Amino acid sequence: MPKTHTLGLPRIGERRELKKALESYWNGMINRNQLREVGLEMQRLSLRYQRELDIVTVGDFSYYDRMLDTALLFDAVPQRFRGLGLYDRLNLGFALARGATHSDGDVEPLAMRKWFNTNYHYIVPELDSRCSFRLFPEDVRGQIRTARRELGPDTPLKYALIGPATFLYLSSLRETGGTGSAAGAACCAGDACGAAGQAGALELLPRLTTVYAELLGLLAQEGVAWVQLEEPILVLDSLSPEWLQGIEVSYRELQEIPQAPKTLLATYFEFANENLELIARLPVDAVHLDLVGSGWGQQVTAGAKPQTTQGSAINLDLSRLNGLPQQLSLGVLDGRGVWKADLDALLEQLRLFAHRRELLLAPSCSLLHLPYSLESEHGLVPEPLLAGLAFAREKLAELVLLRQALCAGDDAGFTPTGETQQALAEHRACRARCREYQEQQGCNAAPAQTAPARSPYARRAKLQHEKLQLPLLPSTTIGSFPQTPELRRVRRAFRRGEITGTAYTATIREEIARTIKEQEEIGLDVLVHGEPERNDMVEYFAGHLDGFAETGFGWVQSYGSRCVKPAIIWCDITRPEPITLEWIGYAQSCTDRPVKGMLTGPVTMVKWSFPRVDIPVRDQVFQTAAALAQEVRDLEAQGTSIIQIDEAAFKEAQPLKRLDWPGYAEWASAAFRRCSAGVQDSTQIHTHMCYSDFSTLLDAVAAMDADVLTIETSRSEMALLESLHQEAGLHELGPGVYDIHSPLIPSTEQLARRIRIALGHLPPERLWINPDCGLKTRRWDEVRAALRNMQQAAELVRAELQSGERTA
């Protein structure tokens, strides 16, 4: 009889209670016990969600991040935090994540990195080759005991842990004795997630395995039935033979613990195709496989096809699973998508299987990446659409229904009971109602997936430079300027209908005029309107394009206490009317200097939303591109001579498997070109990305063929420019010189030094001067001072170049 479980649940709270408690705690408004109480309530909520599951998962709760917790659990704390006198593990964790101040100066936090191809950021543990690991299991015991108190002694518990190999693979290995921030070091050539799997880290695996073994013994003592060892790196097709061998040795050693819970090796985010043989050799009690995948890779999963029709998920190829443990956990529900599953299709496949194996049924991955529940969603999402959706709570209900349908009846017939039949029929009817609604609104336009090439860059550059007449090393910003509390208030009031459109427009215009004036005073060459009308670069455009639905409470944790509210793509994407023209046009009317038009690119729009599953992700990206192309053309017609199309998620969207990289590179860059196709040669197209480690997708970035690319480099002291050498096929480049993530004001000298370093890699005609990213999270006084210094630095180096003091 199949058993149900989940790999994890959201933890930030149905109303973001944990977010609010954390921020209050950091601001000194509540004390540690009050924070703890909210943390406990979140754990109890998760237990309530799991009430009808056969195995209850704990250990997925965290006050900040589970990679961080794992580092704390094994005492992998860098030296620079040890002198802070933080004996409380919770506060120590916050210091690791957020940095700390100390009498000797600031202590830099650990770096953050995207968790595989999700928009969740984990804290990158910093290890060094001398690391000795020790167990600090209070938090583990705490989570188990909370569950025991709530559920009694008999419920089978599963403790979720990040596995030893994945933990090391995603950590960054520092030189022994190093004290700096890991931010730069984290960015070496790696997989889609940017993780390097440094060879040196592998040397730590035996030592780390020993403490994992100790922990397994402790979990057994606590009466835990299962331990979930998460090894998502096992879905990568790029693990070296050394890593594969190391993993095998490590798991053999773990198996030797006399008293240990049963082990469930969990892989997720794609199907673990390439490593099935290794997985079959690992001495674990059960294996979890993701049979859904992310939809961004093209690769056929599970020896079969990925989702192509709405929710018709998996297609199991039994022969692929030979050799795997008898107990298999099948990730059959899309743990990252918001659509109800096609339970009929699933049942048909699972029935072939159910009598052959001891099955565990689960979502494909932790439900951390989904909102909690549809129960709060009444109002914003149209009702028929709501019928077709499933957030975390509804996914678990689907799981229970699947189990009931599989258990009921005899082996031959599998005839579910009347009650189950009825539940299945209702579920089916909901999906049909939603489907009908989607079809009414337009639901199959397959857009052209090619884009005509622009003229060669050299020709464009000549015309653009003639038209724009910019100085050498032109200065600009990435788009947003500080979002003041006043701005937020006005936007909110407008959304709620508390102020008129006229009043709202007047306020935004005032802000734009002020922002333009500030930039003129600083002396910047290419100005921006400052994005005061946008709460978020994706949400804003999603709100103005047809095809995206906004939710009321669909919050998903992004990092720490930060959440995002992705829109849901549900029908064909079109632009009913111009979006940015009014604001950009007004900004341009305030100045003689060029003002950039500012758009969010098609890959980023789709990656930071919940896509449809009835058509390929790629089609949705192209639909978005076609809609944005209209905006680009209208901006151009209105006289905008520079248009920036941000692709902040271009790298995050890169599929996890290398096999999928060339395909992605081709269509993602074509989608970008689709936006700019048809603009005049003299119109300059910019793009922006918030990182600069392009080693794994340089071709794709080059193929976007943007005239100017601005990237993040300042934290690595421009070291990352090295990968962007002259042959890379990029045109003009704006490597960020001002680290906008830090409240510190960089000095003119520091900025000039960074510009000179950049000139070591790029000829002056190709270099732009700008910050790393948008300025919306900073204060005006910080921004003003930093940009003044940046402008001075640009002018200083410009003068050096002109007087021939230095040659590029």
Ligand SMILES: [Zn+2]
């Ligand atoms: Zn950025």
